[in-house]
Amino acid sequence: MSVTTPQDVAYGLSQALLGVSAPPIVSRRNPGTNDRAQLGQAWVNRTTGIVFFLSVISANSYTWYQAAAAAAAYTAAGQITAGTGFIATTGGITVVAGGATVTGNSTITGTLGVSAGLTVTAGGATITAGGLSVAAGGAAITGLTAVTGAITATTTITAGTGFTATTGGLTATAGNIVATAGNINATAGDIIADAGDIVALVGNIVADAGNITASAGSINALGNVTSDAADVVAILGNVTAGALVTGGTGVTATTGDLTATHGDVVISTATHGITLPGPVRIITGAGAPGAPLAVNVGDLYINTTAATDATRLYICTVAGTWANFTASA
DSSP states (O other), rough: OOOOOOOOEEESSSSEEEEEEEEEESSSSSSOOOOOOTOOOOETTTTTTTTEEEEEETTTTEEEOOOOOSSSSOOOOSOOOSSOOOOOOSEEEEEEOOEEEEEEEEEESSOOEESSEEOSSSSSSSSSSSOOEEESSEEEOOOOEEEESSSESSOOOEOOEEESSSSEEESSSSSSSEEESSEEEEESSOOEEEEEEOEEEEOOOEEEEEESSESSSSSSESOOESSSOEEEEEHHHSSEEOOHHHHHHOOOOOOSOOOSSSOOOOOSSSOOEOOOOETTEEEEESSSSGGGGGSSTTTTEEEOOSSSSSSSSEEEEETTEEEEEOOOO
């Protein structure tokens, strides 16, 4: 424990005796609440070069505050606690081991590099520039996170309630995009996997204004696969859904098949049907077909309200002309 010394005095001209400030206390450690001194007195840790000032004396307890560090690197052997947060204006905050646990809000305007895991438990993390790079250990984020830059991870990014890209895309160049219990949502961008799969084990895969693309993998969902304004594309793989696959402008299989194992291929609008190579169409409608529906030679038309054996089925013999078949009954 450090013990204060009485204030020194000196002879002066303006008055007989003048007060002299106490010299700094030099020690090999940081001060504690039991280290007594005069208010405003300095304490220098000669081992670390850190300076402290005594600013509060209350109930025989002495409070020392560390002086602001210069614009250089700072290393602490113990925990660093800040009541209002840490701000890196030009550099980054790098956690090389042990991860970083953030229980409140965290705003990062530069680059955050984490080599051994990042956990955000509440309040979320807002990254406005520089992106987020997770080199090892993954990133576990249980709160709300708003990222306006890039997210790059060499391992797995997992979210319990889903990923949302409002204006950009979710891209996996050689891996998978997997949601085990939530949704994969892109409200204005694309969901792209160049060499892996896009899988939602329990939730939906939704792109409100972008594309859902798997260049070399599959698109699998036990829920819905929905693209409201763009395409759902699996170039070399499959599109599999336990519920619906919905496309505003159509669903196209360029090298594979559209397969309904236990369901039907349903066309709900009259005079629309199935187009076969040729091209030849098979369509339905109520009543005899009109001449404009006869487009390709070989087109077949099924009358859903046929009353006689001669009005049940028609074939296009030349564009604009139908010839009827006569059924046995």
